[in-house]
Amino acid sequence: MISRIAISDVSPSIYFGGEFVPVKAVPHEELTVYATAVIEGHEQLTAEVVVHNASGKVVSRHAMTEVAPGTNRLQASISVAEVGDYFFVIEADSTSQYRTVLGSSEKYPLRADRERALVGSWYEFFPRSEGAVRNSDGTITSGNFATAALRIPAVAAMGFDVLYLPPIHPIGFAHRKGANNSLTPTATDPGVPWAIGNADGGHDAINPELGTMADFESFVTTATKNGLEVALDLALQTSPDHPWVHAHPEWFNKRADGTIAYAENPPKKYQDIYPINFDDDYEGIRDEVLRIIRLWASKGVKIFRVDNPHTKPVHFWQEVLTIINNESPEVIFL
Missing domain, CATH: 2.60.40.10 (Immunoglobulins)
Structure with a gap:
């Protein structure tokens, strides 16, 4: 009035x-x-x-x-x-x-929010590329957190504030993409990091090729000692092999024949990625995402870069960000 x-x-x-x-x-x-x-x-x-x-x-x-x-x-x-x-x-x-x-x-x-939410220079960093070795038989041995940590002082010396990591989780095998988005990968193709999840775990797990959770925590410690914060990609999608697919099939969109629909952005097709459906168990998905954010925050990650936020409900972000901000004011989202 x-x-x-x-x-x-x-x-x-x-x-x-x-x-x-x-x-x-x-x-x-x-x-x-x-x-x-x-x-x-x-x-x-x-x-x-x-x-x-x-x-x-x-x-x-x-x-x-x-x-x-x-x-x-x-x-x-x-x-x-x-x-x-x-x-x-x-x-x-x-x-x-x-x-x-x-x-x-x-x-x-x-x-x-703290100042890093307003300004900061980011360095995108693929741990599997740092220290990777091409073997005599043509195969590639992935870099890992230990080899990637050796690069951190040089990144800090360039004046960056944030070390941004793509998804570091296990990568799916089903419909794995090869070079140049090929649908016929070779046995040595590592797959797309955004196709998250296999038998080794999902969003709460580390890709074994990169190391262990202890290796990741050591990586974060090294970054902190060099004046860098670690930002982690928060990609709310899965590979067909993700544990969620088997435990919560209701979290995904179904075609008329009952199969799960993969991600599409015509003319692009992402056969190796399943998008999330928030309609049938909103609270369950929200609580699982909160659990994941809290887990990585407990490991030293205080910045999350959200992949494709516009494909998730606005009220979901309002709720999740409010809860996390109230619990951990130092955590920020891009």
Whole structure:
């Protein structure tokens, strides 16, 4: 309901699904807040942006000024000092010799992520390529976390902030792709890392060719010692060999003949990848994804690069990101 002082057109603000959702910033980043405030007659208004922390305590007040005289369009710059959840409101008042009128806007949520969410240089890094050896018989011995770790100091010396890894999980064998997207791979073709899952495990497992979980943790430790963060690809899809396919067939789209539909983006076909169907067990999928994120966060991964986020429901991301942000504010998503 509009109060006596009408406050409207507030920005930045995002209205989604019947509610305001957080705008993003990092600590000490200046955000310019705009609003239009009017009252009947010719009285002059004053207004402030009032910033509150998640518990509702006022942390700062910022006087607003007119963008241009006579427009009733107001502005003020705000910032917050720490990572966390906040909200701001616009408070306006008009005082004349006859009365004092106060007005307040809606609450507009603000989320402050750590600085790496705003800026950082990324180095995409395939561990299986670092230290790989072509043998005399033409086969290739994959690089692994131990050989790849030897490259980390050189990457750090180039000034990068983030070491970004593609999926490091077991790769499917069914419909495995060969060189140049061939459907007839050789016995030595390693497959596509995004075709996740085989008998060795799924999104919570390490490709044995790359090493063990202990090897991965050592890799992360080496990166940290060299001033680099490790970002991991979060690809919510599977190979036909993924454990989910057998344990949760309802998580996948079915054709009329009952077979699972592989991924397509015409004219492209991805016979080695099954997309996820969120319709039949949304809560089960959500909880499994949360488990996976928590697992890798516990191993030192605090950045996730999400593969094809637009192919998953918006409300799924809203829910997952809110839960993880509340539990682990240092975890960020790209």
